[in-house]
Amino acid sequence: MSFPIVRNRRLRGSNALRSLVRENNVTVNDLIYPIFVTHGSQIKDEISSMPGVYHFSLDRLEEELNEVVALGIKAILLFGVPADKDALGSSAYDHNGIVQQATRSIKKLYPELLVIADTCLCQFTDHGHCGVVHFDKSTQRADVLNDPSLELLVKTAVAQAEAGADIIAPSNMMDGFVYAIRQGLDEAGYDQVPIMSYAVKYSSSFYGPFRDAAHSAPQFGDRKTYQMDPANAREALREAEADVVEGADFLMVKPAMAYMDIIRTLRDQFDLPLVCYNVSAEYSMVKAAAKQGWIDERSIVSEMMIGFKRAGADLIITYFAKDVAGWLRENH
Ligand code: PBG
Numbered sequence: 001m002s003f004p005i006v007r008n009r010r011l012r013g014s015n016a017l018r019s020l021v022r023e024n025n026v027t028v029n030d031l032i033y034p035i036f037v038t039h040g041s042q043i044k045d046e047i048s049s050m051p052g053v054y055h056f057s058l059d060r061l062e063e064e065l066n067e068v069v070a071l072g073i074k075a076i077l078l079f080g081v082p083a084d085k086d087a088l089g090s091s092a093y094d095h096n097g098i099v100q101q102a103t104r105s106i107k108k109l110y111p112e113l114l115v116i117a118d119t120c121l122c123q124f125t126d127h128g129h130c131g132v133v134h135f136d137k138s139t140q141r142a143d144v145l146n147d148p149s150l151e152l153l154v155k156t157a158v159a160q161a162e163a164g165a166d167i168i169a170p171s172n173m174m175d176g177f178v179y180a181i182r183q184g185l186d187e188a189g190y191d192q193v194p195i196m197s198y199a200v201k202y203s204s205s206f207y208g209p210f211r212d213a214a215h216s217a218p219q220f221g222d223r224k225t226y227q228m229d230p231a232n233a234r235e236a237l238r239e240a241e242a243d244v245v246e247g248a249d250f251l252m253v254k255p256a257m258a259y260m261d262i263i264r265t266l267r268d269q270f271d272l273p274l275v276c277y278n279v280s281a282e283y284s285m286v287k288a289a290a291k292q293g294w295i296d297e298r299s300i301v302s303e304m305m306i307g308f309k310r311a312g313a314d315l316i317i318t319y320f321a322k323d324v325a326g327w328l329r330e331n332h
Helices: 008-012 015-020 058-070 098-109 146-163 177-187 205-214 235-247 257-269 279-292 297-311 323-332
Strands: 033-037 043-045 054-057 073-080 114-119 133-138 143-144 168-169 195-201 248-253 275-277 315-318
Touching: 008 073, 008 098, 015 315, 033 058, 033 098, 033 248, 033 323, 043 058, 054 058, 054 279, 058 323, 073 098, 073 205, 098 114, 098 146, 098 205, 114 146, 133 146, 143 146, 168 177, 177 205, 195 235, 195 257, 205 257, 205 279, 235 257, 257 275, 257 297, 275 297, 279 297, 297 323
Parallel strands: 033 054, 033 073, 033 315, 073 114, 114 168, 168 195, 195 248, 248 275, 275 315
Antiparallel strands: 043 054, 133 143
């Protein structure tokens, strides 16, 4: 009778043994929770495609923040759903824009809670694109103009920093946005405000529910001329490299689940803190299946989270952050 030479099962024999040899862990410090704020009063509207996620008016925000802080979550990612949109997305950089107002009230209530401001124009433009659109009548072509968009994005980032945002997170995918925003922030006196760059952002169908939530679907065309082709991996290195050179403080990969290879590649190639964005459809799919009773939400979500860490992410932006934080407490 011959015996196996290697017995990997020896280290799996008990809970304690498995804990001892566990290579990765998720902690509450890894979690960033997205919050949607809107104008009006007494609004707490559930986003139908994202059960458990709400639009909050400023006067209802406190109850959400209380929960977030009580769970030990250190950072939120703020998205604004403005009342008014125009071609140049001017409410994005208005001193009294919704994100700026929300930031001021959050910092007043919870100065320690990190406010990460998403810096983009698509929620604020009437055409729903992330920059300035030029329409050429003769060719019937609409182009998103890179450099004119940068100016508006810089104004947006500065207005967000002025309002007290702790971290600026540009998600627009224009070329040179990190450099432009870094310069703009420095000139305005915000040289200590870090940039969390959506360095590698794919043109993804996984953003569908978010676009319902943020009312930010493009009114014509798509985002393929600025967001990345899901087929490309080497290009992710070029995007990330550019952002590192331009002064990014964090790199992000978005979406997460279908892009684990990209998370790993960036982890191996760059030393900056790495963030992955577990996006809206990744959330909604789990919610929908759980509601049907087809999957066990808690164990599925926990496995997704540890998968992101194993792939190399330091931080996870996720709509599940409150659930995960709660489960981590219970596990203790
Ligand atoms: C804005 C932005 C988007 C998301 C985050 N910031 C949408 C998009 O690019 O269309 C998506 C987030 C999600 O799906 O959860 N540019």
